[in-house]
Amino acid sequence: MQxxxxxxxxxxxxxxxxxxxxxxxxxxxxNPRRLYPLVDDKVRSKTLAQQAGIQVxxxxxxIRIQHEVPELPKLLxxxxxxxxxxxxxxxxxxxxxxxxxxxxxxxxxxGALLTEEALEHHISNTLSGLYSLGGQPDAAMIxxxxxxxxxxxxxxxxxxxxxxxxxxxGYPVMAMVRLPTAMSDGKANLHQGAIGAGIDIASGLTARGxxxxxxxxxxxxxxxxxxxxxxxxxxxxxxxxxxxxxISGLGYLGVDFVLDxxxxxxxxxxxxxxxxxxQIANQSGLLPRLATVDxxxxxxxxxxxxxxxAREHFARSGSNSVDAPTSAP
Numbered sequence: 001m002q003x004x005x006x007x008x009x010x011x012x013x014x015x016x017x018x019x020x021x022x023x024x025x026x027x028x029x030x031n032p033r034r035l036y037p038l039v040d041d042k043v044r045s046k047t048l049a050q051q052a053g054i055q056v057x058x059x060x061x062x063i064r065i066q067h068e069v070p071e072l073p074k075l076l077x078x079x080x081x082x083x084x085x086x087x088x089x090x091x092x093x094x095x096x097x098x099x100x101x102x103x104x105x106x107x108x109x110x111g112a113l114l115t116e117e118a119l120e121h122h123i124s125n126t127l128s129g130l131y132s133l134g135g136q137p138d139a140a141m142i143x144x145x146x147x148x149x150x151x152x153x154x155x156x157x158x159x160x161x162x163x164x165x166x167x168x169x170g171y172p173v174m175a176m177v178r179l180p181t182a183m184s185d186g187k188a189n190l191h192q193g194a195i196g197a198g199i200d201i202a203s204g205l206t207a208r209g210x211x212x213x214x215x216x217x218x219x220x221x222x223x224x225x226x227x228x229x230x231x232x233x234x235x236x237x238x239x240x241x242x243x244x245x246x247i248s249g250l251g252y253l254g255v256d257f258v259l260d261x262x263x264x265x266x267x268x269x270x271x272x273x274x275x276x277x278x279q280i281a282n283q284s285g286l287l288p289r290l291a292t293v294d295x296x297x298x299x300x301x302x303x304x305x306x307x308x309x310a311r312e313h314f315a316r317s318g319s320n321s322v323d324a325p326t327s328a329p
Contacts, residue, residue: 015285017276022252026290030169030251031272039248039270040133042087043141049267052247054240056267057144057258062087064139066127069120075142083146084123086131087139090271092189094131096122097145097159109158109186146266149259151232154224155179159186163199163237163257166274166286170245171297172238172310173289175199176281177206177231182221190277195219197226198282202315204234210280237265238307244270246303254278289314 017026039045046056060082061075076082084096096119098106105113114122123140125131132138148160155161159180166174176196180186183193190196195216197209209216209226218225231237237257244255244267254274258266279286292313301309 015287016279017286017290019276021287022276023273026168026252027273031253032249035249036272039250039253039272040088042085042089042269043139045267045270048247049244052243054243054247054267055263055265057083057146057260060142060144062139062141063123063127066124069123069127072120072123072142073116081145083143084119084126085141085143086126087141088132088136089126089138090133091191091275092187094122094126095187097186099145109180110182146258147261149232149261151229152177152179152259154222155219155226155229157181157186157219157221159184159188160258162188162268163231163259164274164278165237165241165255165257166278167241167245167253167255168290168293169251169297169299170242170301170303171293171306172201172241173293173314174278174282174284174286175201175241176278179209179219179226181211181219190275195226196277196281198278198284198316199231200316201238202311204231204237205229205316206231207282207316210277210283232259233265235307238310239303240265240267242303242306242310 049056081099086094097109100107126140129135129137146160152161156179161177161179163177165172176198178188179195180188188194195209195211198207206229241255254271256268
């Protein structure tokens with residue numbers, strides 16, 4: 001669908017990056033397709049990160065074929081809580097978070113209970129490709145359930161927020177935190193009803209949030225203020241995000257981290273086609289920041305230099321505000 005010309009002009013003036021331009025001018029130019037499997041496959045992504053010394057949630061095991069599904073209790077080894085994910089999933093689809101057990105059933109973050117048969121059915125659906133990229137047959141990975149950092153507890157509902165950073169040519173250009181809600185069933189997924197709040201690259205302070213098509217100052221479930229929350233270990237998170245460019249080889253990527261209350265920053269995944277809603281969360285367009293990297297960035301800059309560059313050039317006071325749209329094209 002073609003946008004009305006007035007809205008299209010407003011978006012261009014605000015520096016908003018659209019999907020076609022993202023794909024044609026950036027992803028196709030700096031993301032070699034041969035590298036996509038490195039990040040599309042979450043097990044391979046984990047291995048890459050670990051080899052580079054980046055911490056990831058512990059992998060308990062992978063179920064690849066149907067006759068392995070009944071072996072889940074043995075694979076879990078008596079663990080009470082865990083996460084089930086499609087190895088080649090996207091957008092948070094098919095992610096199942098189990099926080100405990102009760103009388104032979106598995107408890108979700110919402111409190112709902114699943115039978116053994118229901119859990120096995122979910123894993124079978126995962127293997128069939130119901131949640132995978134392109135609907136191709138997939139595998140299910142079982143991993144450690146991250147425990148929310150105390151700083152996020154007041155602005156999160158029954159789940160763990162994640163921190164998405166868009167990295168361009170190794171430079172962190174924009175970041176947001178995705179806050180789980182009751183509507184999102186405790187998942188940090190904007191399309192399912194989580195809140196997105198921009199993060200100032202320079203300081204690590206959160207801004208106001210966007211929920212569905214509404215700008216919000218408070219978490220819709222907890223009622224606590226969203227803005228001006230200091231993200232812990234922000235320096236480390238920026239450096240880790242910048243390093244993901246070096247380990248993946250992708251010039252335009254999204255990197256998702258979580259903060260575990262015990263283990264600190266952990267990488268969840270890398271994405272070769274990161275969504276554009278991060279612009280809405282920041283009320284700022286990506287294009288001016290990408291142009292700044294193209295014009296002033298150095299290909300031979302170190303991680304520390306790239307982070308310092310991002311802090312200097314992408315502080316909130318210098319952002320290009322997006323006033324008109326409530327959703328990215």
